[in-house]
Structures are given as structure tokens and as C-alpha cells.
Amino acid sequence: MTTGTELGIVKCMVCEADNRWPTNFRKGDVCRCYRCGEKIHHRKPNSLHRTWAFVIAGLILYLPANLFPVMTLTLTGDVQPLTVWGGVMELYDSGMAPVAGLVFCASIVIPLMKLVTLLYLLIMRSSTRYSRKDRAYLYRAVEIVGVWSMVDIFLLSILVALGQLGVLATVIPDVGAVAFASVVILTLFAADFFDPRLIWDKETA
Amino acid sequence: MWKPETVNRTLSFAVAGLCLALLSNAYPVLTFNFKGNSASNFLTTGPLQLMNGIYWPLALIILWTSLFAPAFKMIGLTYVLIPVKFGWRFPGVTRVFKYTLTSGKWCLIEVYAAGILVAITKLDEMGSTEMDMGAYILFGLFLCSILATKCLDREFIWEKLVKLQKAKP
Numbered sequence A: 001m002t003t004g005t006e007l008g009i010v011k012c013m014v015c016e017a018d019n020r021w022p023t024n025f026r027k028g029d030v031c032r033c034y035r036c037g038e039k040i041h042h043r044k045p046n047s048l049h050r051t052w053a054f055v056i057a058g059l060i061l062y063l064p065a066n067l068f069p070v071m072t073l074t075l076t077g078d079v080q081p082l083t084v085w086g087g088v089m090e091l092y093d094s095g096m097a098p099v100a101g102l103v104f105c106a107s108i109v110i111p112l113m114k115l116v117t118l119l120y121l122l123i124m125r126s127s128t129r130y131s132r133k134d135r136a137y138l139y140r141a142v143e144i145v146g147v148w149s150m151v152d153i154f155l156l157s158i159l160v161a162l163g164q165l166g167v168l169a170t171v172i173p174d175v176g177a178v179a180f181a182s183v184v185i186l187t188l189f190a191a192d193f194f195d196p197r198l199i200w201d202k203e204t205a
Numbered sequence B: 001m002w003k004p005e006t007v008n009r010t011l012s013f014a015v016a017g018l019c020l021a022l023l024s025n026a027y028p029v030l031t032f033n034f035k036g037n038s039a040s041n042f043l044t045t046g047p048l049q050l051m052n053g054i055y056w057p058l059a060l061i062i063l064w065t066s067l068f069a070p071a072f073k074m075i076g077l078t079y080v081l082i083p084v085k086f087g088w089r090f091p092g093v094t095r096v097f098k099y100t101l102t103s104g105k106w107c108l109i110e111v112y113a114a115g116i117l118v119a120i121t122k123l124d125e126m127g128s129t130e131m132d133m134g135a136y137i138l139f140g141l142f143l144c145s146i147l148a149t150k151c152l153d154r155e156f157i158w159e160k161l162v163k164l165q166k167a168k169p
Helices: A047-067 A084-093 A097-124 A132-164 A175-193 A196-200 B006-023 B045-052 B056-086 B093-106 B109-124 B133-151 B154-166
Strands: A009-011 A018-020 A071-075 A078-082 A170-173 B030-034 B037-041 B128-131
Touching: A047 A084, A047 A097, A047 A175, A071 A132, A078 A084, A084 A097, A084 A132, A084 B109, A097 A132, A097 A175, A097 B109, A132 A170, A132 A175, A132 A196, A132 B030, A132 B037, A132 B045, A132 B056, A132 B109, A175 B056, B006 B056, B006 B133, B006 B154, B030 B109, B045 B056, B056 B093, B056 B109, B056 B133, B056 B154, B093 B154, B109 B128, B109 B133
Parallel strands: none
Antiparallel strands: A009 A018, A071 A078, A071 A170, B030 B037, B030 B128
16 A cells, blocks of 8 residues: 555645645755645644643543532522532433433543543554554544533533523532533544544554 | 535525524523523523633633634635635635634534533423524524535635636736
């Protein structure tokens, strides 16, 4: 199989134009896409370092995001702190199994799957032990599905609004919400920093 | 080779989406009835409340992903596709298209729509919740957003933009 590197072609990561890589390229030179003018890199700079850092940070914050309450609901006197899991169980108990499933997938499964998948991609990197194509697909899937974790944050914003309007007692955001939002943002950036072209590089021993 | 009618279709969804995006905060999203009292919230009510406390970064994320990013996406697409359709030369079109594509992934209006549905089911046990005009506008915006993305042929537009740039007036 011929690779782009062998042909001296580098794809722009923004507009996907095929750029001819300058033969006299020296370290420190800046190469720009002929079509959109964005800087192009043979491989994203410090891709592995950045992705590792963001994935580790995400994994650390995943714990407080799930252990601490996301919001405190004060309904007719009694104060109930709600964790992400608590919110899922509450929906399930009120007979809303499909919606509970949606929130469970979006808030608990997807962030963890995303972090684990990125770890897997980082560790396997350019190995040929398993299909490289499958790993490229996996990366695309992780990129697309990751944003759905924001459901919980949007839900919080709607509940806070109704809470402040005086009808639904009060809804106050809690520490868990910040940790949770951080996990979502960190994983978005981690996936963005990872360079899928690394999957196709020659295996380094 | 190219997606069919990509300019016309994407432009129509972008213009429709732009109108909806401008209206998205003009109507309340949900109306909640609880023991005779009723209250409704706008798209920005929650984030503006969060703005006051220590959780303002959350408010910024919510405002950016549900209000500004969708609007920017629609404005950007309209600004790029009008000159492509009529063969005009607008300043900075390539740059606008670039930023539209890179900020487009922060447009999470479809996730917000799911958030509305979850909120309705969650609140339904405490009182009656009704979707208001704002919710329908958001669902419309969500449809326009995904259909515009679906119809947009990036490669075709980029090639057109390159040709427009080269053509001297």
C-alpha cells in the first residue's frame, strides 16, 4: 500500500485538500494549505503528548463527575442532592425507561467509552496486530458520539431556569456539574488532538 | 461525484436555520405548571442564572454550544454560499468558510433538543410541562442544522472558492 508520506502529499486537516509537502522543508518552517491557508503539519504537533495529558485528566475527573452530586434539588422542604446515576435511577423509577437509557448512555457510558477508546488508540497507535482500518473507524465514531454527553449539562441549565422562576422550589448546580462538563470538554479536545494518521504510520519498535 | 444541488439545498437550509436561530431566544422554550403557578423559561434563562454564581464557566459553555455556535454556523454558511451561488466576490470568504467548518462541531443543537425531551419527562411527575414556541423553533433549527451539514459538499465548495479567487474581475 502506498502512503501519502511516500508520495510527499499531506492532507490539510481543515479543508481536506491534498498538499504537496515541500521537499526543502526544514524544522521550524511553516507550511500553509494552498486552499484554506491553514497551517498544515505532517502530523499534528505533540499529538501523543497532548492526547495523553487530556485523556488522563479526563479519567481523573470522571470520578468526581460521577461521585459528587450534579445538582441539589430543594423540593417542598427536603433537600436532595442528585448524582448523574441518581438522575438516571429517578427517571427509571418513574417508568421512563427509554429516557433513562438515553441519559445513562449519554452521561455514563459515552464519556467512559470515549476515554477508554482513546487510551486504546494511544497504546495501539501504529500496531498492526488488529485491523488499522477498524481503529480509524473507531476514532471517527468516538469523535461523533462524544458530544451527546452534553445532554446532562443542558438538562441542568433548563432545570436551573425553571427552579429560579419560583415554581419548582430551587435547583442549585453542584461540584459534580463542573467536573462533568470538564470531562466532556477534555475528551472533545483529546479526540481533536489525536492525529488519526498516526494509526497508519510505520510500526516503531 | 458531487452531492446533488449542494449549493441550493445547503443555502436554503442555512437561510431557514438563520431565521430560526435569530428567533430562538424570542419565545419561551418550556412552560411548567405546578400547583396553579406557571412559569416559562427562555433559552438564555438558565445560563444567565448560572452566570451569577461560581459556575459561570458552565454558563459560557451552554451559551456557546446552544446559542452562538448554531447562529455562527448558519451565518457562515449563508455568507459563503451566496457568493458561490451568484459568482460574486465577498471579502474573506475562505477564512469564513474555514472558521464555519471548525466551529461547526460546537453546534450542539441536536443535543439540546434531547435535553428538552429529558427535561419534559423529568418534570412531568411534578407538574404538567408543555413545549412552547421556543422548543419548536429549536427542533426546526436542529433539523436545518443536520440537513445543511448533510447536503453540504465541502470539496465542491472549496473548489468553487478557489476558482472564484483566481478569476480576476
